[in-house]
Amino acid sequence: MSGLKPGEVNLGTSIMAVEFAHGVIIGADSRTTTGSYIANRVTDKLTEVHDTIYCCRSGSAADTQAVADIVHYYLQMYSVQNGKPTVPLAASLFQELCYQNKDNLSAGIIVGGWDKENGGSVWNIPLGGSLHRQPFAIGGSGSTYIYGYCDATYRDGMNQEECIEFVKNSLALAMSRDGSSGGVIRMAIITEKGVERIFVPGDKLPVHWEG
Amino acid sequence: MSIMEYNGGAVVAMVGKNCVAIACDKRLGVQAMTISTEFPKTFQATPKTYIGLPGLATDVQTLAEKFRFKVNMYKLKEEREIEPRTLAHLVSSTLYERRFGPWFVEPVVAGLDKENRPFICSTDLIGCINFAKDFVVSGTTSNQLYGMCESLWEPDLEPEDLFETISQSLMNAVDRDCLSGWGAQVTIITPDQVITRTLKSRQD
Numbered sequence: 001m002s003g004l005k006p007g008e009v010n011l012g013t014s015i016m017a018v019e020f021a022h023g024v025i026i027g028a029d030s031r032t033t034t035g036s037y038i039a040n041r042v043t044d045k046l047t048e049v050h051d052t053i054y055c056c057r058s059g060s061a062a063d064t065q066a067v068a069d070i071v072h073y074y075l076q077m078y079s080v081q082n083g084k085p086t087v088p089l090a091a092s093l094f095q096e097l098c099y100q101n102k103d104n105l106s107a108g109i110i111v112g113g114w115d116k117e118n119g120g121s122v123w124n125i126p127l128g129g130s131l132h133r134q135p136f137a138i139g140g141s142g143s144t145y146i147y148g149y150c151d152a153t154y155r156d157g158m159n160q161e162e163c164i165e166f167v168k169n170s171l172a173l174a175m176s177r178d179g180s181s182g183g184v185i186r187m188a189i190i191t192e193k194g195v196e197r198i199f200v201p202g203d204k205l206p207v208h209w210e211g
Numbered sequence: 212m213s214i215m216e217y218n219g220g221a222v223v224a225m226v227g228k229n230c231v232a233i234a235c236d237k238r239l240g241v242q243a244m245t246i247s248t249e250f251p252k253t254f255q256a257t258p259k260t261y262i263g264l265p266g267l268a269t270d271v272q273t274l275a276e277k278f279r280f281k282v283n284m285y286k287l288k289e290e291r292e293i294e295p296r297t298l299a300h301l302v303s304s305t306l307y308e309r310r311f312g313p314w315f316v317e318p319v320v321a322g323l324d325k326e327n328r329p330f331i332c333s334t335d336l337i338g339c340i341n342f343a344k345d346f347v348v349s350g351t352t353s354n355q356l357y358g359m360c361e362s363l364w365e366p367d368l369e370p371e372d373l374f375e376t377i378s379q380s381l382m383n384a385v386d387r388d389c390l391s392g393w394g395a396q397v398t399i400i401t402p403d404q405v406i407t408r409t410l411k412s413r414q415d
């Protein structure tokens with residue numbers, strides 16, 4: 001597995017996705033770094049691959065953009081020939097690319113979306129290209145700081161508002177501790193009705209202990 | 212991985228009308244991880260002179276203590292406070308002493324001399340002094356600080372205006388550096404008083 005090459009742009013990152021009754025909530029910070037310089041402080045790391053299927057990108061910006069573009073293309077083709085794709089199908093495509101090219105990629109991707117057969121589902125694809133369906137998933141360099149918080153706070157059967165608060169608080173904590181994460185929080189609520197985007201600017205981030 | 216970028220940090224100093232200002236961030240990190248948000252990098256040398264020490268945190272602490280010792284000894288022997296220009300040379304020699312195994316800090320000195328004339332300078336990690344008339348910058352955010360200071364600084368700013376200018380320069384520069392920030396501290400030195408203020412800033 002490769003790391004970032006010198007000069008390559010890094011999506012340091014904190015990303016997250018949570019499944020709830022009617023769909024999924026996905027969220028991400030907005031920082032892109034080149035070394036210690038913040039190249040983009042308002043990045044959109046939530047990328048559409050189909051109408052109600054999104055991915056959260058972490059790792060190399062170039063690698064994840066390229067992979068997401070390819071999956072987007074495959075899903076366009078699939079939907080023309082076979083109708084709406086399912087989320088596990090999209091996740092499977094991501095997995096194939098990430099696993100078969102593991103030596104050349106630095107990409108940690110979380111796929112989240114809604115489809116008729118499964119309702120909402122979250123699929124975590126960490127660095128080696130394994131695939132894990134989880135009730136909620138966290139990823140990126142900032143996620144290491146919030147494993148304990150997420151395990152302690154997550155409950156089954158949360159409603160939409162509770163999930164949004166869960167994602168917002170978790171990402172705010174990660175952004176506070178991780179130098180490679182920061183900026184604003186972007187979230188998307190994906191349900192049968194489509195995608196609703198939420199934007200939390202830097203001055204509205206939840207504030208925790210900052211001793 | 213550069214040793215100067217292990218802990219992160221930023222310091223800037225500016226000259227105003229009969230006053231100087233020195234400011235620093237408050238982050239202590241271990242590469243990408245933030246450990247503390249209460250690690251300011253400016254230290255008082257005399258009532259009218261401050262030293263800023265960005266760089267490797269262990270050397271920041273050690274040199275702050277060494278300079279405190281040297282300044283106290285100077286005062287005992289000379290029976291007067293050390294002048295800012297003299298302190299700058301003291302900093303320079305202390306660093307050059309370690310020419311081939313240097314302290315990993317790039318200090319900034321700011322103060323008023325005995326005639327209350329403003330003085331600022333910075334040095335590199337082996338003691339080369341840069342005497343500036345306008346502003347000096349140091350730390351992992353130095354490039355961003357150069358841009359901000361070059362645009363915002365103008366000569367003969369009054370203390371209140373200098374405070375605004377140096378604060379905006381520091382805050383906006385560190386917002387483009389992932390190794391600095393998490394709080395900021397600004398000290399304004401005038402002939403009558405020294406005021407240190409803590410700024411509310413982004414915690415990311």
